[in-house]
Amino acid sequence: MIIDLRSDTVTKPSENMLDAMMSAQVGDDVFREDPTINALEERLAQMFGKQKALFFPSGSMANQVAIKLHTNSGEQVICDKYAHIYNYEVGGVAFHSGSSCKLIDGNRGMFTAKQVEEAINPSEYYYSQTSLVEVENTTNKGGGACWDFQEFLNIKQVCKTKNLGLHLDGARLWNAMVAKHESAIQYGKIFDTISVCLSKGLGCPVGSVLIGDEDIMKKSLSLRKLFGGNMRQAGYLAAAGLYALDNNIERLAEDHKRAKEIGEVLSKLSIIKRVEPIETNILIFELNDGIDESTFINQLLDKNIRIIGMGSNKLRMVTHLDYTDAMHEKLLTILNKLRL
Template identity: 75%
Template sequence: MIIDLRSDTVTKPTKAMLEAMMQAKVGDDVFREDETVNQLEQRVANMFGKSTALFFPSGTMANQTAIKLHTQPGEQVICDKYAHIYNYESGGAALNSGVSCKLVDGTRGMFTAEQVKEAINPTDYWYAKTTMVEVENTTNKGGGACWDFEELKKIKKVCANNNLGFHLDGARLWNALVAKQETTQQYGALFDTISVCLSKGLGCPVGSVLVGDEQIMKNALRIRKVFGGNMRQIGYLAAAGLYALDNHVEKLAEDHNKAKEIGAVLSKLSIIKKVEPIETNIVIFELNNDVDENNFVKKLAQKNIHIISMGSHKLRIVTHLDYTNDMHEKVLQALKNV
């Protein structure tokens, strides 16, 4: 039994999801004739109270499209120093949109409205024009942390007062909604654009959706084409998304509970320096300075338990749909004995 806890992207479609995919009614999406993807896009748009949604092959492409919708070359985006759009999208903001990022020194990937105010550039012509604020919920490098919704509302006011676009990288938003008992409608009312992932957490093989109102989204389809993201009979993938929305969202609570139980075991080990607070399905912990992190990872791998190193003695464990109760018991026991 191989237990892969490197990421929640390692899941494979369930048998029921595969059956739903095989029964999908499909067409040519370039002609906008795939009825299943049209159904998915309409459903996600309605969930967030937006008029328009567009299916993407990846969350990175959805985020990159959002940046391009909100900005012009030479402008600047405010985001956290841990932000996925800055750290893990291959410099796409600079390459695709010609924008720079003003990095905010937040806490676990989250910042305040006051920090946004301070990060907005003066209007003098020798500064890059600030035109967009981006937040990530949950925060990946922040250990699956969930934003305080009241702070997000304060940031929205700053954006409104300064004519700034407001984008949410909601790659793991489903986790935040379950953990904080918040709603898609709440987020849709707050953000101009939102990208949500159907693969992380929900167990689909591929796919993200970008939502927004008609005005901001009017060029999204063209930009997706420019990025090479037009697809044909993608209803098979959209069907997986529809199935996941019906059957997998509530199961995220199980992933969160397992992550917290792993954290509880780790916190009792003498070789562990610190376990970051656990709110959702990501566990980030730090080994003592005298412990070899590569050796730690290797010892678990010898027991067919695979986790990921983040460098600087930090390691990450991510629970997910394919992580069963039997696997969980084996992991807890292995960690106790490591």
């Protein structure tokens, strides 16, 4: 039994999801003739109360297209220092949009409206123009932390006053909505554009969707083509997304519960310095000084447990729908007996 907790992207489609994929009606999506793609996009647009949605092969591409829609070359994006768009998208903000990032020193990937106001560049001609505020919910490097929804409302007010776009990287937004009992419509009322991932907690093999109103999304299709993201009979992938929306959202609470139970065990181990607060399915913990990160990872690997190192003696585990009760019991037993 291999227990893979490196990410919630390691899941594989269930038999029922595969059945839905194999029975999908498909067409050529470049001609916008794939009925299952169209159904998925329409459903997500309606779910968030927006006019348009567009399917993408990856969340990074969806985010990068969103940034391109909001900015011009030489402008600036405000985001947290932990933001995925800054740390894990290969400098795409600069490469694709010719924009730079103004980094906020937030708390676990989250910041305040006051910090946004302070980060906006002055209007003098020799400053880069601030055009966009980007937030991430849940925060990846912040350990799956969920934003306080009131802070989104506060940030939205700043964006309206200063005429800034507001984009949400919702790679794990489903986790946040389940944990905080929030709705998609609530998010749709605040954000100009929203990217949601189907291949993380929801268990699909491929796919993210960018959602927004008609005006901001006008160039999204041509930009997807420019970025190389157009696909043909992609309805097989969209069918997985439709199945996941019907079956795999509410069960995310199970992942959150298991993550907290792992955290409780880790917090009692003498080799662990600190376990960061756990709200959803990501747990980040730090080893005590003198405990070698590679040794810890390899000792778990010898027992067929895969986790990921983040550097500086910090490690990460992510629970997901392929992490079963049997795996959970085995992991807790092994952790309780762990000695270095």
